[in-house]
Amino acid sequence: MKVYQFDLSNIVQDLKLMADSTSRDVDKTARTLNLRAKILNKNTLTPKKDFKVWDMTIKAQTNNLADSIAKCDEIIKALGAL
Secondary structure: HHHHHHHHHHHHHHHHHHHHHHHHHHHHHHHHHHHHHHHHHHHOOHHHHHHHHHHHHHHHHHHHHHHHHHHHHHHHHHHHHH
């Protein structure tokens, strides 16, 4: 029984770390888009800069979500094994 409790405790810690990581990733995206808004308000946003900002943001979110999905799959397998 103690082994299950230890394993479950580790899984909960993994979930907490994943949630913190997801929160930080969302904060990074929000900061990037706020920076875009500041540049837009200064009228210095060129189409090339705008493309780079959106491209970077979309790639980051896609990579972050793919990573989260992979981690969730591992956690689901670990829970199933309990």
